[in-house]
Amino acid sequence: MIVLNNLTVRVLRSVGRTKPNQAEASAVVKNVKPERIKGVGFDATCSLACFDKSGQPLSVSPSGNNEQNIILWLDHRAVKEAEEINSLNHPVLKYVGGKISPEMETPKLVWLKRHLRRQCWEKAGLFLDLPDFLTWRATDNESRSSCSLVCKWTYEMTTDGTERWNESYFKQVGLEDLAEHNWRKIGSVVLPPGSPVGSGLSRRAAAELGLLEGTPVGTSMIDAHAGGLGLIGCSVEGVDPAFHTRLSLICGTSTCHMAVSKEATFTPGIWGPYKNAMVPGMWLNEGGQSATGKLIDHIVESHPATPGIRQKLGDMHIQQYLSNILHDLAKKQNLKSVAFLTSDLHVWPDFHGNRSPIADPSLKGIICGLTLADDEESLALLYLATVQALSYGTRHILESLRNSGYSEIKSTLICGGLSKNPIFTEAQADVCNLPVVCPDEVESVLLGAAILGACAAKHFDDIATAIQSMGGKGRVVRPNEEVVKFHDKKYAVFLKMYEHQLEYRSIMGS
Template identity: 30%
Template sequence: MALLLGLDFGTGGVRVGLFDLEARRMLGEREADYPTRHPRPGWAEQSPADWWEALGKASRALLRDLGQPEVAGICAATTASTVVACRRDGTPLRPALLWMDCRAAAESDRTARSRHPVLAYSGGSDAAEWLVPKAMWLAAHEPALYAETQVFCECLDWVNFRLTGRWAGSRMNATCKWNWDSVTGRFHDALFAELGVPDLAAKLPDAILPVGAPVAALSGEAAAHLGLANRPIVAQGGIDAHIGMVGANTLEPGEVLMIGGTSVVHLFQLDAERPVTGFWGPYPHALEDGRWLVEAGQVSAGSVLSWFSREIFALDGAGHDELCAAAAKIPVGGSGLLALDYFMGNRTPYRDPHLRGAVLGLSLGHDRAALYHAAVEGVALASANVLKRMDELGIACRRIVTSGGYSRNPLWLKATVDALGRAVELPSRTNLTIVGACGCAATGAGLVPDLQAAARAVAAPGETVEPDLAAHARYRELLGDYLEATELLAPLSRRLAARQTRDTNS
């Protein structure tokens, strides 16, 4: 058997899956959680040690249950822009800045004022979530720590280092989030100097490898930690949702992968460079040679729904199911409420970390079901707004594949499909990131020639969910309200966000 181990480091925990390439099926999955800390509003941090401990726990449990089989290849996919500042031996110097941490909003604004040509590959600026603005923030606010830092990296790079002892950045992450010029194959020191971090390139992993390339063999220490008797090849991975494109087999232009989780990510590739105003990219060669990767999405999505059900309403899983059932009885727009999903800013199409969430139309007659229903509609409308921008740019969208939280929340899935007004494929394998990571592991281990072959080997069919066209017509009206409310409230949102930042830092 050709067995492959896929690792998916998400916001709340790590999921580990073992895939049989010959049988084209997942043999089993295990998960272990780790905490997130929010020391200030808008900040989010995690401990890399917690990632490593959770990985060992999940992997050992999975492999023990499956009889300690030998594995041919391993690949990790992680949240993007979860930034680690550490020594060269991997020792973290502070908690990692989680991807959703938006403390570097001012630094993001500063990148937008640069005219360096490499920024064209990221749409003209860096998001507050990304590594470079976060490094800029640390240089300005924690200068002693910045000076002591020998390696700035992401969760993926730190995990791969712990697995192999080699520092090697992913060409995907570097191109999409670090201002790596994948056309010329280098960083631009002049840009980093302009941004106040002239030595940043020297602190980044010095090897940049394409997705699916071998990094190194698993170390003996890491093999013991994972519960493996052999030392398979570790293949280069990438951003969790983006690696899901391999698992969904959505590598061709015109195909869109939409993964719903804490955030929502919309991903597609182009055959050639073209303007994608409002989106991130196009990133040359980020996933495949000769293709331009484009990223869109929402910073807050499933996290908004969880915030309402867990933090505000204090519901457990059963209570959440009851809430969804009650909310499902409300027709589209029937609550009379309108929710904006910008709880942690907007990724696309406004690229504005200073926007904030809102619920409009509240009265004393509204209950929890109405609030939750409005939140679901708001998140769905944000996805529809992304596809609206694709249409405006003339970008074809002939196929949509979705996975993640949609498969576990039928109300969210239906609202999204109806808001889009398009058929959506829901694969039978819900965790496309693990499946895609296993495909990349097969490439790194030499079991398949490239990512295209890997995608064909691991992807599985699923069901097609059709939209309710009457509901879609109502969502089209709500989208107009959503856009109007965004425009009207944006100046106030930015003032409130600036005031919060000022008061927090004073």
């Protein structure tokens, strides 16, 4: 499994390269015989990669530079196109929470057709999500993952069993030409995650990676969904192991909130329900926050106290330094928890718009309670209020899921860098009043990719068995009942801040 994880890391570093770094890739299997590698799994961000008719990178930038052939997942260039698509109210939108996001692929494709028609659109041969690019690059097979297509491309898997590209939708949004050649440009063959891709590693890819030709390659997943796959099977005593009782948080630059159910659950403002997008045979609903780790970094880096702190950090992470300040402040004020330090400081965290459950990319961030202070303590308090605000965002998503039918969620599971941050995990537990499971496995996303590789190699009968066998152990952070009521009050303020933003817009627009 370790080799599979490392392999995934190395290949991801080569994303987009026509000729991956051979030395970097070969280093993966140093001191490991290639025949010991039984399967390969890939994950990547849901970014849009474009290639010409000969399979070479094709620019998606006004610069015309073909090395710039990827639109990053968080790119919001297609906000206008998303608004126009949503105004059409096509039935396909009910499978993305009622509104399509500019972070999804069809708005971006509409943008490319409008703005780079001659440079890009007319020359394009293939459009792929990065996870599908990796399997194509490794096997020369153009199949696509149902995870990518259902979640980001509006490929339909409906409650009545229909599986198709909805031609009326693509015609309505002006992309009807994609139907040519049985939809080849965006995917003619759709496979569930973990199923074998073609004949495995091609001769070229095997040589570049230092592996054996024909090594099985699993159908890929979006990185967050691979994280959900690696996370959802984590076993902790006293926490219900059933998949449908767990809300998985995959934390990074953004955060994705994954919940699965046996039946399709339609939740306004939350993406899905998606069939076979994470756990085969189950429906997935995906909430999320567009900026979480990135927001914390922004708050810290833009504060005037940060340069001075960095001069004396040594090997300590700045968030640990700020946490130490918070604990000292709480001790001086005889507070039972650092949480109580922010009773007069509140943050609305949508500095990059709201993905869920409001689904409004135009929302802005708000900070209420600032003073003239610009010292280390003021930064620590603002950092804490931001972390708490992200936790209120999780609660907002959780309440929306529960109101729509997810009545049995009993725990949250967290992976990513923020899972190592006690301030963050404690806030999530206290705000949502649920135990938080943090896996011992340090890379749940790569574990998910390893599960895909193991399934492609037929090491397990199915992904559900692989999840349970490879999920590992973890630790649990339980709610502090003395803090829960405090957060209930701050959450009420949190919701008021949204109402106020709408009121201000109404006043200014009148």
